[in-house]
Amino acid sequence: MARDFAASPLSARERFASQVRHLRAQKGFATARSFARALDIEENRYTRYERAEVEPSLTLIHKMCVTLQVSPNDLLGYNERSHDVLDGPTAGQGVNG
Secondary structure, eight states, X not given: OOXXXXXXXXXXXXXXXXXXXHHHHHTTOOSHHHHHHHHTSOHHXXXXXXXXXXXXXXXXXXXXHHHHTOOHHHHHTOBTTBSOTTSOOOTTOOTTO
């Protein structure tokens, strides 16, 4: 379900925006307006998340996950094959290498 962003030069905010847009459409919310209504927020507020202008609160991220029926990892672009999406240490590798 989640796309592999490990090699992507996108920022975390841009990856989130891309992923939420992708999942929204995949889950049947054809428009940003329809998803914003499901989240009970203004469309303008929601579209700012899709444009990577601002970041949602943790509470709203949770509500997005519940509404889309996905995990936070799915929403943030993590998957089982890649746990170092945010350029952290790879699995089994400590901070010092």
